[in-house]
Amino acid sequence: MEEVKGYKVFNPDWTCRGFQYELGKTYEMEANPLCCNRGFHFCKKASDCFNYYSFDSNNKVAEVTALGLINNSSDGDKSCTNKIRIDRELTWHEVLDLVNTGKDCTGRCNSGDCNSGDWNSGDCNSGNRNSGDCNSGNRNSGDCNSGNRNSGDCNSGDCNSGDWNKASYCLGCFNTVSQKLKFFDEETDVTFEDWRRSEAYYLLSQIDDKPLEWVWACSMSDQEKEENPDWEINDGYLKKRDVSKANLKWWHSLTKRQKKIIQNIPNFNAEKFKLITGIDVNED
Numbered sequence: 001m002e003e004v005k006g007y008k009v010f011n012p013d014w015t016c017r018g019f020q021y022e023l024g025k026t027y028e029m030e031a032n033p034l035c036c037n038r039g040f041h042f043c044k045k046a047s048d049c050f051n052y053y054s055f056d057s058n059n060k061v062a063e064v065t066a067l068g069l070i071n072n073s074s075d076g077d078k079s080c081t082n083k084i085r086i087d088r089e090l091t092w093h094e095v096l097d098l099v100n101t102g103k104d105c106t107g108r109c110n111s112g113d114c115n116s117g118d119w120n121s122g123d124c125n126s127g128n129r130n131s132g133d134c135n136s137g138n139r140n141s142g143d144c145n146s147g148n149r150n151s152g153d154c155n156s157g158d159c160n161s162g163d164w165n166k167a168s169y170c171l172g173c174f175n176t177v178s179q180k181l182k183f184f185d186e187e188t189d190v191t192f193e194d195w196r197r198s199e200a201y202y203l204l205s206q207i208d209d210k211p212l213e214w215v216w217a218c219s220m221s222d223q224e225k226e227e228n229p230d231w232e233i234n235d236g237y238l239k240k241r242d243v244s245k246a247n248l249k250w251w252h253s254l255t256k257r258q259k260k261i262i263q264n265i266p267n268f269n270a271e272k273f274k275l276i277t278g279i280d281v282n283e284d
Helices: 092-099 192-196 199-204 222-227 246-253 256-263 270-277
Strands: 004-010 026-028 040-042 060-066 070-072 079-081 083-089 180-183 186-191 212-216 236-240
Touching: 004 040, 004 079, 040 060, 040 083, 186 192, 192 199, 199 256
Parallel strands: none
Antiparallel strands: 004 060, 026 083, 040 079, 060 083, 070 079, 180 186, 212 236
């Protein structure tokens, strides 16, 4: 039987879910393994371990070898076996190198360098998921932001493409008040926050226009299996969806009241709405 290398995280006392482990020992059970049910769990990638354990240097992390039958979780980030050997303890420095492709990071899953946050492709971020640098906020493509989702720099507000904004959703610089939006190319008194809280926005967000859909193996037809020969390896396939009529389908699903809400969007212009969405509100 093929040996599979992986990683496993333990509590500081080398226990996991109440079971006591020791370095260098092999553990075996008679039953077939089943993820999240029975067996000795491990991950093939060190970073996946911390989807289930806190990223804490007090925890023990070890290289392990699966020696028996293996069952993999549906999402592929966890496996379990009925026979496992606990090979070697990793130092926390080794763990950091394994879970980051960037250098000198104390966070995890960073491709940038010197990050204490997680999932950063930029450098020197204490926040998470930043492609920019030196951000304490999250998901910024700009630099030095304490706010979130900014493409500009030095913003304490959120979602700004300008710089040095205390307010949110600003295109310019040094703004303390959120800006008003244009609708249908005309000025309004509506802020971005107002729009996102509106019933019209909620209704529009229900349009099912996602171009791809994952279909699990258990839901595949024989024809789909024939057309997608890798379905067994992937436990399913990625299906391309025809979304050309998604907008019209959504519109026809609305009640008269809901359609009126859409038509009451500030400065509503039926011609421009049709140009953008393909929906003629005068035809029903």
